[in-house]
Amino acid sequence: MPLPQSYVNLSFFQPPAFMMIGIPGLEAIHGWTAIPFSSLYTVALTGNCLILLAVKRTTSLHQPMYYFLSMLALTDVGLTLSTMPTTLAVLWFDHRLIGFNACLVQMFFLHFFSVVESSVLLAMSFDRFVAISNPLRYAAVLTNNVIIRIGLAIVARATVFLFPVPFLLKRLNFCPGKILLSHSFCFHADVMKQACADITVNIFYGLYVVMSTVGVDSLLIVLSYTLILHTVMGLASPRECIRALNTCISHILAVLVFYIPVIGVSMVHRFGRHLPHIVHSLIAYVYLVVPPVLNPIIYSVKSKPIREAMFRVLKEKRQG
Template sequence: MFKFNGTVLMPSVLTLIGIPGLESVQCWIGIPFCAMYIVALFGNFLLLVIIKSEQSLHEPMYLFLAMLGVTDIALSTCILPKMLGIFWFHVPDIYFDVCLLQMWLIHTFQSTESGILLAMALDRYVAICHPLRHATIFTHQLLTQIGVGVTLRAAFLVAACLILIKCLVKYYQTTVVSHSYCEHMAIVKLAAEDVGINKIYGLFVAFSILGLDVIFITLSYIRIFVTVFTLPQKEARFKAFNTCIAHICVFLEFYLLAFFSFFTHRFGFHIPPYIHILLSNLYLLVPPMLNPVVYGVKTKHIRDRVSKIFCSKDAS
């Protein structure tokens, strides 16, 4: 690491300060964050075990839910261990390349989750609007292709962000990152030179993945609602609508937090920095915690299986 005219040339180590302005209480903030992480791990692992063990759950809707669970476990694990190391053990330093790796993993899993939510919306659309064609369209081969496709889409688009940072950013104003994890814009803001292309590409990735996914998911649910309300039987309408409630809850929690965090981070110039960071942290920790809870409560097959597991333990 070399210093030149007050700038740093390609730093080897960065320092994550955690939550700016709340350094004195970070140890206490780490407690609910750790609790959310434990709930996320337990809930998603339980969901995966149930789906794997129950042959009747080897259907597209539940297999997509398993993909979502794996992504949630990976996403929360990418962020929390290092964050707790900052909050509890005062270990803020991170190697620059490791920081870029963490950034790639976090944004890749975020984007993958968005792609899975889109696939789940399309699955419900076909199941409700074209039920006779659902089994022939959503085969296990297609599910595998969708899983690989959304992961590769995210991995390659986010990888370009890393390449732009490594190739175009040579000088840094500081090595102190005002964040609790390695986030794209937080790293770009360290640059001591014009990084307009990095910011523009970051916005392009956000729109081309999250933005387009939201548009297609919204269109899918609009079409679903139109079909549901035209069903002749009231019971059929209720059953069709009930199958979508859990998906809608997960969709809203993920994207509302995502866009609220995104817009406050880029346009909320008068909002204190610790609000930005807390929102970013909650965006990564709350959906992995709530997703298995929502599906466990709203999906009868999963709810019954969970009840059977814990009731049998109590009986023994």
């Protein structure tokens, strides 16, 4: 005999909203912690937008390396805007509720831009490999059409891998009552753990996405730099070696700034369950907030053309 529809509906529950904790243990001083977070978001948005304007307005920067840098800056803007509204709402206004569907949308874009950033860093390592190993054919290999195709492939790849994630969460049954998230944004591992159901599929698919995107990208980046080093070691003079490697310093720093927090987040979520909640929260903030802040600083310090172009943009803005 089939169960009444009302009974079936009662057996499946999805919360209308989640409650975000913010920074566990520091709830009493959220107003003060909002100040450094607001400053970091301002630096991230200003720096990355300046890079985009500098590349757009400076003809001499219309080269493959700077096009990829623009992709990185645009990705960092998206990553910043994915977490900024809810984070500042929690810290400034103590607005902790986020709707279930809104949470899934935020989670999708948060992880989408993370995967895109990993892919862009891989594309930038390929750019450096071509520039160093075959400089005479650099412009012929990385044409504008090739760069556009790489950009479209990066977006398509992230979309294909992450599109199922919200739907895998929507099929889960959640426990009635107040559901607390450990951050001021919707993180996949955090949302997944709130379910009162078997999340084995979600765990394995999440691991598959990480290994197939960030994992593969990191291995290919290491391979690229192994080949770059092999090429550089074959150069005639030490001065040429140093000059070639110097063009990679900014990218190497950007890779470290992104991948070290990624590894930290993965390790903490899988092996650090005994650690205080504030540790999980702070590592997640470092992973999502620090790279968009540091990348413009790294490239403006290490790249003279970018630095000069950014200063010109600022000067034009003041005069305008």
